[in-house]
Amino acid sequence: MPKIYPSFFLLLVFISFDTYSQKKTIQAKFSAENITIDGKINEEIWKTAPIATDFIMFEPDNGKPISESKKTEVKVLYDNNAVYVLAVLYDDEPNKISRELTNRDEFGVADVFSVSINGNNDGQQDFRFFVSAAGVQMDCLATEGGEDFNWDAIWDSEVKITDFGWVVEMKIPYAALRFSKEIKQTWGINFKRDILRGAIDQSYTWNFVDTKIGAVIVQAGILEGIENIKTPTRLFFIPYSSAYYQKDDFASDSTFKVGMDIKYGINDAFTLDAILVPDFGQTKFDKAILNLEPFEQQFDENRSFFTEATDLFSKGNLFYSRRIGGSPIKDIYTLQDELAANEEIINFPSTVDLINAVKISGRTEKGLGIGFLNAVTAKTEATILKTITNTSVDPITNSTATTTTETTREEVVQPLTNYNVFVLDQRFNQNSSVSFINTNTIRNVDFRDANVSALLFDLNTKKNAYKLSGDFKYSSIKDNDFYTLLNNGLENYNGFKTQLNFAKTSGKYRYMFSGKYLSENYDVNDLGIIFVNNYRSGYGEMTYRIINPTKTFNSLKINQNINVEIHNTTGKTQEAWYQAVFAAINKKNQIWEGKVQVSPFDRYNFYEPRVQGKYVFVPQSIVSYLYFASNDNKKFTIDIDGSIEKFNEEGRIIYMISPAISNRFSDKFSLSYNLIYTRRVNDRGWVGYVGDDVIFAERNREIVDHYFTGKYSITNKMSFNLVARYYWSYAENHEFFTLEDNGKLTTNSTYSENKNRNFNSWNFDFSYSWWFAPASEISVLYRNYAVESTNLVQKNMQTNLNNVFDTNLTSIFSVSLRYYIDYNSLKRKH
Template identity: 60%
Template sequence: MKLFRLSIYCFLALLNLSLFAQKKSILAKSKTKELAIDGKIEEDEWLENTETASNFIMFEPDNGKAISENKKTEVKVLYDNEAIYISALLYDDEPDKIQRELTERDVFGVADHFAVFINGFNDGQQDYRFYVSSTGVQMDCLATEEIEDFTWDAIWQSSVKITHFGWSVEMKIPYAAIRFPKSQKQSWGINFMREIKRNAQKFTWNHIDTRIGAVLTQSGTLEGIENINPPTRLFLIPYTSAYYQKDNFSADKTLKAGLDIKYGINDAFTLDAILIPDFGQTKFDNAILNLEPFEQKLDENRPFFTEGTNLFNIGNIFYSRRIGGTPIISKSTLEESLVNNEQITNYPSTVDLINAIKISGRTKKGLGIGFLNAITEKTFATIKNTNDNSSRTEVIEPLTNYNILVLDQRFRQNSSVSFINTNTSRNGNFRDANVSGLVFDLNTKGNTYNLSGDFKYSSINDTESYDGFKSFITFAKTSGKYRYLFNGKYTSKNFDSNDLGILFYTNYYSGFVNASYRILNPTKLFNTLKIEQEVNLDVDNSTNRIQNTSWIQTIITATTLKLFYFQLGINVLPFETYDFYEPRQTGRFLYIPRRFSVYLEMESNKNNNLTFDITPSIEKFDENKRFSYRIYAGPKYRFSDKFSLGFYTDYSKNSNNIGWVDSDNSGIIFAKRNIETLQNNLTGKYSINNKMTINLNARYYWSYSSNKNFYNLEDNGRLTANNSYNTNKNRNFNSWNFDFSYSWWFAPGSQLSLLYRNYSQEETNSIQRNLKQNINSVFNANMTNILSISLRYFIDYNSVKTKF
């Protein structure tokens, strides 16, 4: 009898699992009357539509658990020639406990959320995701298995209503916001998601099994959309902006105007163009004291280069900050070419962008095509002769054309093969570059195993032309509690993608192994838990010496039942390695002793009004008194659903650090030095409503490097004392940035923004260890103040056509 009951239980469990595994389907009903997108869901169109998506299933933390009756969720879908319409009733037995923080667009905050994930090609490769919070704030993104890109913004409508039973949502998503094939009958991938913030729970309509690594392939289907005739997709976004800039020496007023164009070439492809670009209100860059042999990698904040660029990021050979970045002839290189009595009086730090266009989309058969072109203007530095006060100009960046072409073929809903080419052409006798890559990502039918890799080839035409290549291959188990990954990589000495990409390490081969264990459902202690073990070994091609970029690492990540998050990382390198980049000379290397490091990242429950983050870390070398430590910490307090302030401090100290300082006739000079860095950030937000926000962002950064002893680098990578070198190579760096802004989305896609910004930067060879004096120094330096106002207005061609 016991055996019989056990068999029945097993059968029911398997039946329940198989039901979860089936793809759900919902039928969209044709709409004939106007709908008011007000969140009330009172129109007959909704009430007469009996096709309902319900029976949501928990995605996290307790994956597979059915939603309770007192939290039931009911979703309906309508459509017409212009858009699809979605209504959702989100029941909650404690409506007064629904989290409702107001934020600016694309910021989730502490609030409940409802979302729809749409894949017009139903190929399991990319979702268009539309979120709305319980306060009506919109968030949207393009999602792949690797990333959710919230820099992408679409034009759509939504409204929410808090009710006696919970809350309700209405959405209108125009066809212009998504991509789908031109067919008489549409069949889309679709899923609905609900987040209950106070419980840290997410539910989806179609079950997403976390035992399977792929999420996008586990959507349901939307049927019923037939014989639609979408309107012309032509959007014009004219803008105008005014700037007043003042520093200690001059003042300047600037008025700008321009136009962004978005045109739907057909149902699947879109042309984006910017004429007379204006990026004056983008977020400031976090300047640092950079002692590394590599340039500082900067975040991209310009909307044109962040929105909908997922195709161009395939293969990781596109770094958009190259376009309109620093000139190709550096200031130090230009200084070396100066003759006696000459000095540089004007050196532009960036190059102006003339215009840019991009075309992207995907055919019905899954072929994604992307093309991007940008042109930057010829840029000059001014050089003055101090003897006769005459001036001359020198080209530091010629007229330059940047091109990117991407072809991405998707198949079987979970695999792809891609080709990408980047080309940089500079006018005149300047460096040109071309890089091509073939990338593949193959998954088994059940998304259990993955095989991926690439082959990239670069060709540089300069005073000395050269070619190079780079390749990797990865095999991974991507499902279940236990997962693993094996990776092999080879990069030739002359591979160079830095004209339109960013690459630091070349001339090496490597092997990487990762093994992990994770819980798929909560336990008595943890909501989530993952344990990873990694081993990475990088070996120089020329010498077969192990590089310092190798590691053996253990990572434990967990969230407790009370939503306390922590991550522990232990990194050890039990053998000697070599740095082939710090000497800044080809063929030379620096010996690095054995080392050990550990960090612990902790975050309190984000639902609380007062939250706190702290991450201490320490690194110790097998060398007398050579170590470093760092602590990142900061509180954030939510005074109300509208107002919050956050502060964090990031302090680090390196004792007896070894680093390059110079090269002279005696060879390569290194120094033993102490480095201290302090960064303080203050952020604030006051949301007047879900369309108006006031933001504060202030950053003070101070770092110094104090050299104690100098050494010569020997051919074997070791150092010998240099008692004759006495040049002052100390560095003391201060930076201040302050942004105070007001933003009003007064209509869909239309924004008025007002920004006050001031910033200052100061660098000397004189070390000042007193914090107060450093702050005074940066505020007494040449402070730049900018007041700007910008207006962008979204014009839909169809609306204009109707009016006229």
């Protein structure tokens, strides 16, 4: 076999190909006339604006022209404040246009029109604005890595249903976009129409997007004509006030907060976001679980500041924003180990207060993206009670007297902490980039500091047929206190991670090969999150997909992949599996997915023992998985998935089944219920220590997770929402083992400590939301929650449900008002 040298891959990246078929171009027309966004097309200037038409199917039958009965026409105007888009969407069955009312950024079952704008025309990032036939707005930042719907812009739209179809008018202020300072602007643009009806969902784009090519953004059309615009100052204030009343079985209190978010456009490309006196009291609740794994539970980010416009900060996966304002760095167990025999913890904070946060992000006209984020969290203390007993003897009566003195002290569990993220991301050739990321955590007093840097590259051929990507990441930890013992006694230690990937990203047949190496002391957990290090791995994947529908399928994808991970220190296999996956949508618009995963070799887990240098044997296993989803366009839908994992160990097996049902009673009202049930038979895991011995248990586990949601939308800006979750899980041990040095378990007949676990969690949110003006909202929330955790296993669900409600049930009623103020409107009033 001939050798393939690295230079071949570098050469491949820069091979010149013919460009795509000629891109469509539309001219934007300047309007001196005031445009009213009402969907009525009353303005004369709309009649003379150029038309974008002749849409082409994106999915499922890629390349098929749109029918005359669904003809779509789009026009674009502009002035010094905004871009205006008018779409006339013809439909020969206007009474069948899908238009479910949903919350903002939720598509539901509704026809949708959207515009994607790339102000730099660099093929790298779109600002996408969607409007459903029900008038609901959705928006996102889009890269080839995906769509970020956490980003919310401030724009205006209106929809009218007519006897010939429907009409959309949109006003997109320049403040919602990013573009160069050029006198004559050239933007990338595409329009998309989604039709949800019957058994086939259809999508059409104005400029043809070839699904044989992996990249979509580079296949946009061109918008010309915008020139000599004088954009207004981008300065917005969003003051808020909120009031909370909280009550539990022991006490009640009231809280009132005021604060402000500030958004300032440094120029047309860069934006500063700041929060003063943050308030996250109405964010979604975390889905707590019974976590018996050696790793922390990873939570979703629900705070808008850390979810909006964070695409730059997410590069390299080094930023886990829940670190900021999350749990204290010194946990309750570490603190307990430091206490004297006569001391106890009487108050331990679950979270750390965020003092303030600011971020600056944007991209120059030469494609250089710059991002900076800074956040400061408060000094946080636990309260320690110390009990001193004194005994004195009366010299006359010879009697003894005992007195007890109690004192309290505060122990710092999280010092004043400063978090920083800095990103440079240079894009070039419309589809390639090189990035530098640095994260830095500085803690006051004798707590550890951390610094992590990374260099990433993503190189694609001009036709996006092949990709070469990779990274090099380096972590440096300065540890001064209690973490020292947890890290081999190292006060300062460094680590690194590197990865290289090569992939074919176009056509029916695609493949990808990847290799990576993580050193033993690679650690990004101060501002990022990582569970496993100290291994090297190889991964290979081959994929087949149909490009156009067949007699049976609208879409079909078959994937095979192999993954092998080897522990660096011991050379033992950490993971090794082969996987075959298929995913298909049939002619009834039903989704079918399946997977078989075989782990044919014995493996070793280096983390479950919770002791450095220890590992536990994991036997061979096989997993089978199946998923079905009915046609979402129907009022009643059902999804169900299930899996079975069988280990090569007597009686050890994992079952999972998850049915979900949803009923759309009307376009305004819907209810859904989802159950996830898992049973782990003869599961084996860590439970504790006896001296230097690590104790494992064989146990049975059940996990039941109920999730119920309801929605009633009064209008496209006003709705009631209900979310309820009940989670119950137990772990019942029936045999104990001692972990041997070779990773095997031997029976321990003397260990008798009760390590069973029974965990219940209840969450209930009922809310009302009214977006009474752009970016301005009144929200009312009633929330109650409770958690119960014991070592007494109860296997009756009704008993567990009663128990969690008999615990300290906390109820919160809150009202929040946010109001958007545009500096320009204030200036005009004066």
